[in-house]
Amino acid sequence: MIKHKRSWFWPVQITSWLLVGFLNWLVQYSSGSFSNLNLYLNLAGMCAGGFLVTSLYRVYFKKRKANLEIDAPKLIAFLFASAFVQALGWLFILILMMLAFLGQRTIAIAPILFQIVPLMGIMLAWDSVYLGYYLIRRYHSTEVEKWQLEAEVRQAQLGTLRAQINPHFLFNALNNIRALILEDPHLARQTLTRFSEIFRHALQHTDGREISLTEEVNILTQYLELIKIQYEERLTYEIQVDEDCLGESIPPMILQLLVENAIKHGIALQSRGGHILIDVRHENDELILVIKNTGTLIERNRLEENLGIGLQNIKERLRLLYAENATLHIEELPPNVVVTIKIQK
Numbered sequence: 493m494i495k496h497k498r499s500w501f502w503p504v505q506i507t508s509w510l511l512v513g514f515l516n517w518l519v520q521y522s523s524g525s526f527s528n529l530n531l532y533l534n535l536a537g538m539c540a541g542g543f544l545v546t547s548l549y550r551v552y553f554k555k556r557k558a559n560l561e562i563d564a565p566k567l568i569a570f571l572f573a574s575a576f577v578q579a580l581g582w583l584f585i586l587i588l589m590m591l592a593f594l595g596q597r598t599i600a601i602a603p604i605l606f607q608i609v610p611l612m613g614i615m616l617a618w619d620s621v622y623l624g625y626y627l628i629r630r631y632h633s634t635e636v637e638k639w640q641l642e643a644e645v646r647q648a649q650l651g652t653l654r655a656q657i658n659p660h661f662l663f664n665a666l667n668n669i670r671a672l673i674l675e676d677p678h679l680a681r682q683t684l685t686r687f688s689e690i691f692r693h694a695l696q697h698t699d700g701r702e703i704s705l706t707e708e709v710n711i712l713t714q715y716l717e718l719i720k721i722q723y724e725e726r727l728t729y730e731i732q733v734d735e736d737c738l739g740e741s742i743p744p745m746i747l748q749l750l751v752e753n754a755i756k757h758g759i760a761l762q763s764r765g766g767h768i769l770i771d772v773r774h775e776n777d778e779l780i781l782v783i784k785n786t787g788t789l790i791e792r793n794r795l796e797e798n799l800g801i802g803l804q805n806i807k808e809r810l811r812l813l814y815a816e817n818a819t820l821h822i823e824e825l826p827p828n829v830v831v832t833i834k835i836q837k
Contacts, residue, residue, distance in 0.1 A: 761787060
């Protein structure tokens with residue numbers, strides 16, 4: 493976020509300290525309490541010291557900002573501590589300049605120490621402006637990412653709907669239901685219920701950031717049972733969910749999207765079909781989601797350009813929701829392709 497500030501920081505930094513130096517010159521010159529050399533030396537120390545100290549503070553802040561907590565008492569304490577340290581550094585620079593250019597071997601420390609309060613006040617003002625700007629930009633960035641996340645989720649869900657209501661999918665599903673009406677009316681009703689549940693779920697969670705894992709697994713089961721009517725014995729699946737994971741929440745339809753990809757670009761390409769394993773468990777403080785399916789990465793990569801909702805989309809959704817606390821990894825462990833999502837909880 494601070495990188496956007498680079499274009500104006502140095503011009504404003506230089507201008508502001510020249511202005512501080514000019515105001516300092518007016519005050520000291522009008523008082524007539526300094527010799528010319530002393531006046532200009534103090535002026536140079538004021539500008540150079542302030543400029544150097546605040547520039548070093550900026551470097552420190554940019555390294556520390558990722559760990560900065562938005563908590564009022566801690567921010568205030570951080571501001572005052574920073575201002576005090578900066579004021580001491582500024583004062584030290586002033587003393588060094590006086591010793592170097594005035595030819596003095598000793599300096600009365602007491603009068604100089606009285607300057608720490610006004611110096612700290614200036615530093616506090618500078619730090620407050622800098623930190624305030626950072627917090628405003630951080631809030632703005634968070635809002636932008638929130639809206640971006642909602643747009644990504646909506647796009648993914650609408651994309652899933654498009655994949656589900658394409659003519660091929662509709663034809664197969666409805667044709668299977670029609671055939672079942674004569675062969676097995678009870679199963680036909682179950683299939684029609686599953687079909688409607690999938691669409692209801694997708695529409696109901698258009699604006700959701702997270703849903704319960706239990707609900708996600710339930711709709712995933714409905715989807716797999718519907719697909720099994722088409723693939724019959726060519727598709728088998730297993731869902732393993734640790735009981736202590738049932739209370740967790742995950743992004744809506746993320747498991748379904750991964751399973752869809754596994755079927756389209758794994759199972760469907762195998763003449764004998766294949767098996768899908770969905771494994772959800774805890775490891776330490778991480779929620780682990782694993783989708784393992786029969787197939788190869790080469791086959792997947794060949795079709796990646798035609799993937800309506802690819803792994804990259806899922807990675808981006810995870811990044812927007814969890815920042816650095818979630819990862820997605822795909823690998824080939826013959827004869828399977830394994831996709832692993834880790835979410836730190």
